[in-house]
Structures are given as structure tokens and as C-alpha cells.
Amino acid sequence: MKGADIVVKSLEDLGVRYVFGYTGAAILPAIDAIARSSITMVVNSNEQSAAFSAAGYSRSSRCVGVAVVTSGPAITNTLTAVADSYADSIPLIVISGQVPEHKIGTDSFQHIDVAAVFGATAKKVVAIDKIEHIEPAIKDAYFLALSGKPGPIVIDIPVNLLQNDAMYHATPIEAHQAVYTHEAHLSDTQCESFFRLLQGAKRPLLYLGGGLNSKQGSEAIREFNALFNLPSVNTLMAKGVIDENDDLCMGLLGMFGTPYANTIIQSNDFFFAIGVRWDDRVADKVGFAIDAKIAYIDINAEKVRQIRNERRVDFSFIGDASIALNDLTRYAKTHALTLNIQAWQDEAKRLKRDRPLNYKKHAPLLQQAEVTEMLNTLIDEETIITTGVGNHQLLAAQYLKMKNPKHFLTSGSFGTMGFAMPNAIGAHYANPKATVLVVDGDGSFKMNMAELYTIGSRALPIKILLLNNRSDGMVYNLENVTCEGRHLASRRIYDVDFSALARCCNFTYAQRIDMRSELLTSLRTFLATPGSAFLEVVTDQEEILYPVVRPGTSYKDMDVGPYMRYEDA
Numbered sequence: 001m002k003g004a005d006i007v008v009k010s011l012e013d014l015g016v017r018y019v020f021g022y023t024g025a026a027i028l029p030a031i032d033a034i035a036r037s038s039i040t041m042v043v044n045s046n047e048q049s050a051a052f053s054a055a056g057y058s059r060s061s062r063c064v065g066v067a068v069v070t071s072g073p074a075i076t077n078t079l080t081a082v083a084d085s086y087a088d089s090i091p092l093i094v095i096s097g098q099v100p101e102h103k104i105g106t107d108s109f110q111h112i113d114v115a116a117v118f119g120a121t122a123k124k125v126v127a128i129d130k131i132e133h134i135e136p137a138i139k140d141a142y143f144l145a146l147s148g149k150p151g152p153i154v155i156d157i158p159v160n161l162l163q164n165d166a167m168y169h170a171t172p173i174e175a176h177q178a179v180y181t182h183e184a185h186l187s188d189t190q191c192e193s194f195f196r197l198l199q200g201a202k203r204p205l206l207y208l209g210g211g212l213n214s215k216q217g218s219e220a221i222r223e224f225n226a227l228f229n230l231p232s233v234n235t236l237m238a239k240g241v242i243d244e245n246d247d248l249c250m251g252l253l254g255m256f257g258t259p260y261a262n263t264i265i266q267s268n269d270f271f272f273a274i275g276v277r278w279d280d281r282v283a284d285k286v287g288f289a290i291d292a293k294i295a296y297i298d299i300n301a302e303k304v305r306q307i308r309n310e311r312r313v314d315f316s317f318i319g320d321a322s323i324a325l326n327d328l329t330r331y332a333k334t335h336a337l338t339l340n341i342q343a344w345q346d347e348a349k350r351l352k353r354d355r356p357l358n359y360k361k362h363a364p365l366l367q368q369a370e371v372t373e374m375l376n377t378l379i380d381e382e383t384i385i386t387t388g389v390g391n392h393q394l395l396a397a398q399y400l401k402m403k404n405p406k407h408f409l410t411s412g413s414f415g416t417m418g419f420a421m422p423n424a425i426g427a428h429y430a431n432p433k434a435t436v437l438v439v440d441g442d443g444s445f446k447m448n449m450a451e452l453y454t455i456g457s458r459a460l461p462i463k464i465l466l467l468n469n470r471s472d473g474m475v476y477n478l479e480n481v482t483c484e485g486r487h488l489a490s491r492r493i494y495d496v497d498f499s500a501l502a503r504c505c506n507f508t509y510a511q512r513i514d515m516r517s518e519l520l521t522s523l524r525t526f527l528a529t530p531g532s533a534f535l536e537v538v539t540d541q542e543e544i545l546y547p548v549v550r551p552g553t554s555y556k557d558m559d560v561g562p563y564m565r566y567e568d569a
Contacts, residue, residue, distance in 0.1 A: 003131045004029035004162040007095065008037045010138040013173060016066055018429045020044055020053040024070025026097030026110065029162040031068070042429065042458075045450035047074045049422035051081030052448070055092050055152075056426025059409045060384055062215070064091045064145050065426055071097050072110030075117055075156075080416060083121035085152040087413035088237060089210060091145035092152035095138070100160040101129070114156040123151030128158065131166040139176040147180035149300040184319030191331035194315050197293055198228075199337070201270035203344045206230045207253065210237030210412065211275015211298060211321045217241065218405040220322035221274065224329045228339045231348035233261040235276055236412045240402030247349045254282040255549050256394040259564055260351040262547060262555045267347075268292050275299075275321040278307055279413065297324045357398055358563040365540035366516055368392055368467045371523075372399040372439070375465065378523055383435045384409065384427050388420040388444025391473035391545045396439045418447025424462050425454060435527075438464040443472040445498065456505030456532050463527060464502070466536040469543065470495055477544050491541070502534035514538035 001009065007030050011019070020042045023031050034041050044050040047069040054065030069078055075096050085092045098104070099111040115125045124144060126137050134157065141153040186194075198204055212221050218241050225232070225242070232242055233253035242249050250261040265271075271292045276282075277300070295315040298304050304318050317324055331337075359369035372395045379385075381403040387393040387410045402408045409427060411419040420440045428436045445466055455462050472490040479487050502510035508531035513522050519537070526535040546561030560566075 001166065001168045002029065002033070002162065003134055003157070003164055003166060004033040006131070006134045006166065006168050007138060007157070007162070008033040008039060009168055010135050011066060012038055013170065014139060014142050015063070018042055018057065019066045019068045020050040020057070020426065021068035022047050022050055022070070022074065024074055024097065026071035026099060026159045027068060027074075027095075027162075028070075028097070029159065030095070030097065030157075034068070041068070042425065042454075044422060044425070044454055045448070047077035048081050048418070049425075049448050049451050049454070051078040051092065051094055052084070052419060052422035053426035054094070055081060055085045055090050056386065056409060056423030057430045058085075058091050058426070059423065060406050060427040061430035063430065064093055064142050066093045066095065068095045069097070070110070071099055072112050075112055075114055079117060079121065082118060082152045082154065084411055084414040084416045084419065086121050086123065088411065089150045090152070091150040093138075093141050093145060094152065094154045096154065096156050097162065098156045098158045101158045102160075104158070114154060118154055122154045125154045125156070127156045128161060131161045131164050134161065134166075135169060135171065136176070139171065139173065140179070143177050143180040147182075183323055184317075186317060186319075186324055186327040186331075188331060190317065191328055194295060194328060195332065195335075195337055197270060197295060197314055198272070199339060201293070202341060203268045204228075204230050204270035204272060204339075204341065205265065205268035205292075206232035207271060207273040207276055208232055208234040208238040208241050209274060209276030209298075210235060212241045213238055213275075213405050214322070215405060217275065217322045220325040220329070224325045224332075227329065227332050227337070228341075229345060230272070230341075231264060231345065233257070233265060235279060235282060236397055236410060238275070239397060239408040240405045243403045244401040245403065247352060248345060250348060250352060252394075252397050254279065256398070256545060256547065257549070258357060258398055259355040259547050259558070259560055259566075260348075262549060262558050263351055263355060264348055266555050270295070273297070274325070277303055277413070297321050355564070355566050359546075360543070360563055363540055363543075366514065366519065366537060367543050368395050368469065368473075368539045369399065369543070371465070371467060371519065371537050371539065372396050374519060374523060375439075376400050378527055379435070379437065381407075383407065383437055384431060386410065386420045386424040386427060386436065386438050388440040388447075389415045389417045390441045390444050391477070391543070392439055392441040392444070392467045394545055400439075417444040420444060421448055421451040421455065421464065424464075425451065425460065428460055428462055436462050437527075438462060440464065440466050441473060442466060442468040442470065442492070442498065449498070449501065452502055452505040452507075452534075456502065456507050459506070459508075459531055461531055463533045464535070465526070466498055466534070467539050468495075468498065468536055469539045469541045471541050473541075473543070474545065476541070480544075481550075497536070499534055499536040502532075505532075507532040507534045509533040509535070512536040512538065
């Protein structure tokens with residue numbers, strides 16, 4: 001086969017059905033091979049969006065998304081999406097074309113040192129130097145991306161190797177998978193040590209992270225917690241791991257966490273962190289003042305060692321969170337272990353009931369919080385949400401109650417604006433029967449709004465809810481606190497009717513509203529419309545995101561704003 005056909009046959013053998021990408025000379029042989037294969041190529045508006053779409057495919061499924069791009073600027077365009085995936089532990093494969101081998105290092109047109117570009121932002125960069133290495137590199141990359149702490153793999157292939165001939169060996173997929181299949185289990189002695197801590201606690205709290213954001217992870221924590229009914233808080237990456245409508249699910253913890261999550265953490269005495277990276281927007285708010293014992297399970301050995309050094313960790317385990325939880329559940333059932341924490345459970349329920357989220361409900365202008373709160377009453381549990389980055393993202397995290405894992409897709413660690421639409425495209429192809437709904441702000445939307453063309457031209461049944469406050473709201477709020485109200489770059493003087501762009505891109509439904517009286521009917525029509533739908537809601541530029549725990553402060557200093565005043569506070 002040609003090297004290009006080896007690339008595609010390797011992907012077919014792995015079960016890859018879709019790739020996302022953009023064409024170019026150095027990758028053209030592979031693109032042509034895809035045209036002659038069973039794989040469908042989704043052509044995005046640029047390479048960053050292609051890699052984001054591939055990541056969205058991964059984030060919303062159990063598979064690895066694949067992006068195929070050309071050399072030079074195509075590679076640098078994918079960098080942000082690769083770094084975003086690395087930060088959030090998302091499996092991803094980027095296959096890039098490269099200049100011919102004899103032109104590497106000669107300042108050739110569109111040549112760039114791929115390994116130098118990605119550095120520490122990829123789990124691994126593979127520069128193919130022999131055609132015989134293409135098949136094993138691609139098959140290994142698929143399982144390496146999924147194994148341990150998942151992450152992105154970049155494979156760079158000189159165009160002459162794509163054009164040359166070699167044997168395709170069809171090595172069994174199982175042989176590559178076996179290399180990366182390792183199950184670390186808790187021993188009975190370790191389980192006994194853990195439960196000694198748990199049973200000695202009166203106010204235990206679960207802290208759930210993205211390491212549980214999978215079907216098996218969600219099932220494992222739900223089965224474990226069915227035995228003990230511990231209150232839980234979660235990171236942005238763990239929305240839906242536990243049903244957020246449950247009375248003991250306190251929701252998002254951190255800088256913009258729910259008032260009840262940020263309150264309950266202040267009085268727990270056993271902090272069980274599972275599959276988390278101790279994000280500074282969460283962990284730095286805790287400080288060292290809370291007198292709680294800590295148990296920590298994570299697959300990232302480096303992170304576990306770091307937390308052991310930084311904090312007094314009473315129990316830790318390096319391994320897959322779902323496997324470890326299943327071990328604990330088995331041990332608890334075998335030994336008929338129980339826990340009497342009724343007073344603590346009642347306290348958690350009281351906090352959630354008595355410290356609800358709130359906003360300026362009688363404001364003259366529509367509030368983003370108001371829109372997301374109403375949206376929560378209209379979507380079903382199978383709806384997949386993608387968000388951009390900004391105030392709308394955190395309001396969606398606060399108000400949209402997810403019931404299932406992998407149904408809330410957002411850029412957590414890297415905070416990448418422009419994330420929402422391309423990720424939604426990948427999520428649609430991974431889940432073609434599900435409703436995929438984008439919740440975006442105008443600042444984040446503009447970053448990759450060319451994906452309106454991708455969605456509209458393909459008539460993808462993706463819904464886009466654009467909350468337009470004519471500003472970068474989160475920075476705008478910050479400027480009011482730190483810059484004496486000066487707004488040089490965060491406010492947009494000239495407004496644009498973005499819904500008109502959606503109409504130009506063949507969206508079935510495209511409307512813009514700014515009246516409260518229009519909101520409910522418009523949302524219902526928007527959600528019910530088949531095909532591509534776009535609803536732009538003009539919102540209050542002066543709306544402030546609350547609660548907030550500002551930098552350098554702790555949870556006890558949480559600012560709940562003027563609309564969340566509690567009698568027991």
C-alpha cells in the first residue's frame with residue numbers, strides 16, 4: 001500500500017468512522033485515501049476547529065477523536081485545541097502532513113518543527129521517519145491516548161512517506177491494546193485503612209472530578225454512594241457524574257461554585273477527592289484552615305505525589321478511579337459496612353434548600369442567569385450541552401442540572417474561548433440521535449464563528465443559544481473590581497445581529513430577541529425546530545456573576561452579591 005492508505009487502513013481497523021480536518025498539499029495523499037475508504041471526513045472551517053471537533057467526539061463518547069491536517073500553519077492552528085485536551089485529560093489524535101524528509105530543517109515552505117511546537121502540551125509527539133512505522137504508531141496512539149491520564153497524541157508524517165509503498169501488516173488491535181491495559185486494585189488492607197477513616201468521620205464529603213466522567217466512572221461512584229449517601233461537590237469537568245437533582249449533590253465547587261457547595265466544604269471533616277487535579281480555582285480557596293482528613297484517588301501518579309507533598313493526605317491510591325471505587329464497594333458489601341451521618345445529610349439538604357442561587361429577577365434587561373434557569377426546565381436528560389468560556393459557561397454550570405456523564409462539555413483547565421461550536425460538531429457525530437445544544441457568549445462565539453458555516457451547510461441538527469451582552473463579561477466584571485471601571489477591550493461599542501449570520505448559513509431557525517415576554521416562547525420554538533437552530537438573546541451588559549470567591553480569599557469570604565442573602569448566614 002501507499003503510506004497514505006496505511007494511515008487510513010489503520011484507522012479503519014481501529015473502528016474510526018469519522019475524522020475532522022482541513023486539506024492541504026502535505027496531507028493530500030491521506031485525504032485522497034480517506035475519499036476511497038469507509039471513513040467520513042468532516043471539513044471544518046480551520047484546523048483549530050477540526051481538532052476541537054475531534055476532541056468533542058472524544059469528550060462525548062468512549063472513542064478517540066481524530067483530526068487530520070496539513071503542515072506548517074495547520075499544525076500551529078491545532079496547538080490550542082491540543083493544549084486544551086491535554087489540560088482536561090481528553091484523548092485525541094492529530095495526524096499532520098509534513099514537508100518531504102529531504103526538506104526538513106531547510107526553511108522549506110510550510111515546514112515547522114512539530115515536536116518543538118507542542119512541547120509539553122501533548123501526551124506524545126511521534127515524528128514518523130520510516131514508512132514501516134506508520135501502522136504501529138497510529139494503532140499505539142489510539143490506546144496510549146486512552147490509557148492512564150488520557151491525552152492528545154500528535155503524529156507527523158512527511159508527505160513522501162505518504163506517497164511511497166510498503167506492506168500493511170494488519171497487526172491485531174488487541175496486541176496494541178494489551179500494552180496499555182493495566183488494572184491496579186486496592187488490597188483488602190488498603191480498603192480497611194480507607195474505611196477506618198470514613199467510619200471515623202461525622203461530616204464526610206465527596207469531591208468528584210473529571211476522572212469519573214465516563215459511564216463506568218459514573219456507575220462506580222453511584223454504586224459506592226448508594227451504600228453511604230455522602231454529600232458531594234464536583235468540579236466543572238464532573239457535571240453529571242452524579243445526578244445533580246439529587247438532594248445531596250451540592251454541585252459546582254470553586255471560585256464560581258454554588259453557594260451551598262462553597263459553604264458545605266467549610267465544615268467537612270473527611271474530604272474524599274476522586275479523579276481531580278486540585279485546580280487552583282478550587283483548592284486554593286480551601287487553604288490549610290479546614291481541619292479535615294483527606295483521601296485521594298487518581299490515576300496521575302505525578303499529581304498524587306504532588307498533593308501528598310503539599311497537603312496532609314491520610315490515604316492515597318494511584319489508579320483508575322472507577323476500579324478503585326468498585327474495590328471499595330465490594331469490600332463494604334462483603335463486610336456489611338454502614339455509616340450513620342443523618343445529621344450531616346440533613347445539614348446538606350438544608351443548605352441546598354435554604355441557600356439557593358439567585359439573580360436580579362426584576363431587572364429591566366434580560367439576565368443570562370434568567371435564560372439558563374429557564375433553559376434548565378426545557379431540556380431533557382439526554383441533551384448534550386457544550387459551552388464557550390466566560391460568565392455564560394459558569395452560569396450554565398450553576399443552573400443546568402445534568403443527570404448523566406459526558407453530557408456537559410466545556411473547556412475546564414485551559415479556559416479556551418471558541419470551544420463550544422466545534423466541540424458540538426464532534427459531539428453530534430458521536431451521538432447523532434441526541435440533541436446537542438451550544439450555550440455560548442458573544443465573545444467566545446466570535447472566536448470560531450466560522451463554524452456556523454460548517455453546521456449550516458451540513459444541516460447539522462445543532463442548537464446554538466447565544467447570550468449576547470456585547471462584552472467579555474467575566475473580564476468586564478473583573479475590571480469593575482480592579483480597574484476602577486475602565487473597560488478598554490472587554491466592551492463592544494458596535495453591536496451585530498449574529499442571527500443574521502446564521503440565516504446566511506442556511507440555519508432552519510435563526511432569531512434574535514431582547515424582550516422578557518419573548519423568552520419562553522422563543523426558547524420552546526428554538527428547541528423544537530428540526531435542523532440547525534440559532535437563538536440570540538440580548539442580555540444585560542451590567543449583569544455580574546455570583547457567587548464569587550475572589551483570588552487570595554477563601555470560601556468563608558465568598559461574595560454572594562446583592563440577590564443571595566440568607567437568614568442563616
